[in-house]
Amino acid sequence: MSYIDPHIHMVSRTTDDYQRMAQAGCLAITEPAFWAGFDRSSAQGFFDYFRQLTEYEPKRAAQFGIQHFTWLCINPKEADDPGFAREVVSLIPDFLECPNVLGIGEIGLNKNTKNELIILEEQIALAEKYNQLVLVHTPHLEDKLKGTRLIMDALSASSLDPGRILIDHVEEHTVTEVLDRGFWAGMTLYPDTKVTPQRAADIIEMYGNERIWMNSAGDWGCSDPLAVPKAQLEMRRRGHAQASIDKVTLGNPKQFLSQSPNFKLK
Numbered sequence: 001m002s003y004i005d006p007h008i009h010m011v012s013r014t015t016d017d018y019q020r021m022a023q024a025g026c027l028a029i030t031e032p033a034f035w036a037g038f039d040r041s042s043a044q045g046f047f048d049y050f051r052q053l054t055e056y057e058p059k060r061a062a063q064f065g066i067q068h069f070t071w072l073c074i075n076p077k078e079a080d081d082p083g084f085a086r087e088v089v090s091l092i093p094d095f096l097e098c099p100n101v102l103g104i105g106e107i108g109l110n111k112n113t114k115n116e117l118i119i120l121e122e123q124i125a126l127a128e129k130y131n132q133l134v135l136v137h138t139p140h141l142e143d144k145l146k147g148t149r150l151i152m153d154a155l156s157a158s159s160l161d162p163g164r165i166l167i168d169h170v171e172e173h174t175v176t177e178v179l180d181r182g183f184w185a186g187m188t189l190y191p192d193t194k195v196t197p198q199r200a201a202d203i204i205e206m207y208g209n210e211r212i213w214m215n216s217a218g219d220w221g222c223s224d225p226l227a228v229p230k231a232q233l234e235m236r237r238r239g240h241a242q243a244s245i246d247k248v249t250l251g252n253p254k255q256f257l258s259q260s261p262n263f264k265l266k
């Protein structure tokens with residue numbers, strides 16, 4: 001079965017992972033800018049990271065026939081110092097010219113602090129100014145529902161179309177509100193904790209398959225770059241129609257991402 005993994009941090013994964021993903025049917029991935037497992041000491045560290053995301057990773061992915069797209073931002077975990085964050089944000093406009101950039105992401109909140117919220121609003125303004133799609137990170141550590149609502153309120157106060165915004169890391173208690181407010185929803189599959197492939201299949205059975213996708217969010221921590229094909233198998237085991245499996249793992253990502261002129265599936 002073919003699929004797109006619309007949220008995975010390949011800079012933290014090995015080349016063998018690309019190979020296994022290609023063998024499992026991965027056609028394309030999109031890689032949001034995020035925390036790399038350590039705090040960067042200067043804005044220059046982000047400049048190098050953005051070059052990695054726009055120059056090096058697309059070539060590494062192409063060796064296995066996987067298309068690589070990316071999103072740029074300063075992540076909420078490193079955005080608590082507004083002066084530093086603004087320096088990083090000022091680097092982004094030049095990189096928006098790169099052919100594999102789809103938008104601003106993953107922006108959002110980590111600990112729901114005031115400074116995180118200020119930088120979130122400034123990056124929403126950046127997306128407005130440059131007419132970019134938005135990929136949103138919702139908090140795991142603090143109150144997810146409260147953080148998700150704060151983020152949605154900030155987004156709704158902008159002129160951005162909710163149909164061009166995907167809110168990721170939804171769970172059973174946040175998915176309905178995200179969809180009801182017109183946003184797209186992403187389910188992040190984790191090997192043991194939080195949303196497993198089984199829980200993702202439950203959520204689709206309960207809330208339907210419109211405006212929703214799933215991803216592995218594979219990164220430097222415990223994560224599974226094959227989580228999406230595993231969820232496909234779980235849906236098949238439960239008797240979901242092939243068309244429905246294809247919709248959430250290929251059709252929906254394609255539909256959302258195609259709103260960016262840079263997303264063209266070969």
Ligand SMILES: [Zn+2]
Pocket residue numbers: 007009032034106217
């Ligand atoms: Zn992520």
